[in-house]
Amino acid sequence: MNLDKTVHPRTMINVLKCTSLALSILFALSGCGTQWFPNWLEVETAAIDQVREIGETLAQANAELTYDGTVQVVDIVLLDVGTATSDEALEVAHNRLLQQGWRDRGTGPNLIQMMSPRWEQVALSIGPISRLRSLKVQLDSKTEQMLRSGSSRINGFVVIDLSKMA
Helix, strand or coil, X not given: CCCCCCCCHXXXXXXXXXXXXXXXXXXXXXXXXXCCXXXXXXXXXXXXXXXXXXXXXXXXXXXXXXXXXXXXXXXXXXXXCCCCCHHHHHHHHHHHHHHCCCEEEEEECCEEEEECCCCCCEEEEEEECCHHHHXXXXXXXXXXXXXXXXXXXXXXXXXXXXXXXX
């Protein structure tokens, strides 16, 4: 019995065709926006902790935004800064963050945007409690119940969202 170890030319051609087809599919997928290892943009924990220092943390959550092969994590903190009105709450939170070295980036109606030279590419927005609804955050039942209670205490709360910019 003769066991010839040579590979038939047709077998080699079939292997090359399959390999080239597999590579073509991979290149096509990568050209369609599929990314095997997305770029994650996350705020450093120490930056979130620094923001939490300006008041009593009532709730914290995050949301993941995905675009162009990037996952941007937005951290959202609900704080009681000990004031009676929404305007006072925004002002107090803003001043406390200024004291910590954050700098103004822009303002809008009921919204203050800031950046920190300490935390590279980290931006935050301070808004009134009403902003929480637009962020579509899942809160624990205790916090949800407190917000639904209609207590005037919630007017002294601020919502701060932090994100790392690309």
